[in-house]
Amino acid sequence: MSEADVDRLFQALSDATRRDIVRRVTVGEYSVSGLAALYAMSFAAVQKHVAVLVRASLVTKEKRGREQIVRGNHEGLEKARRLLDEYEAIWRQRAERIADILAEG
Amino acid sequence: MSEADVDRLFQALSDATRRDIVRRVTVGEYSVSGLAALYAMSFAAVQKHVAVLVRASLVTKEKRGREQIVRGNHEGLEKARRLLDEYEAIWRQRAERIADILAEG
């Protein structure tokens, strides 16, 4: 996973509408227009949000007839969580090191 | 935690320089100029990155003499991880529900 991939991942999650889309398509299936109906913005705007999520691998799009079905992509989410786990692991190591130093002294 | 807070959190993590700053200040202590020395950009640019991290509660800044010491803020990281855990939990529930349906049929 490149730095640019991580950029895209977090950037995609930094918008409330996009996070809502992720939640919804994780639970159920939605067409792009089905999603667009949920928000007070144009179809094209929602289309762009979905495109951002696809680029970030948080969501997939699959053609079904004239519709485009959007589904959650578990891998993307898992990668994001694992990344933050790593950050936390670094923190925990630091906390342990400090505890060790205090124990020594 | 408001939606705007979550926006700030993920937006702050969507830049490679800022993620690197988070990693470094989680392990050790750095002044703003100490951080600035690490990157091929101006002091002012790094100053702005730190400000973004402070606003996102991923980092704290504390004055010490003429320096400003930057430290990691565990709470911010933990909140981010917990958020992604929630998303994953939703996914897991869905997976279970699907498993149940398959078991019924």
Add this chain to the structure above:
DNA sequence: GTATTCTACAACCAAATGGTTGTAGATCAG
């Protein structure tokens, strides 16, 4: 066939982002 629906994509716009330089205020060293 025609009309409707769903999508794609271009062009445009205002605001935010990520960078720069420059100026000025504190603090420390000699």
Add this chain to the structure above:
DNA sequence: CTGATCTACAACCATTTGGTTGTAGAATAC
């Protein structure tokens, strides 16, 4: 006191972002 260092902040610039409208192509419905 003087000079060097660290920080803050304003002004500016190019690019990206998040939204809009409009046009056009596929697939479905009748």
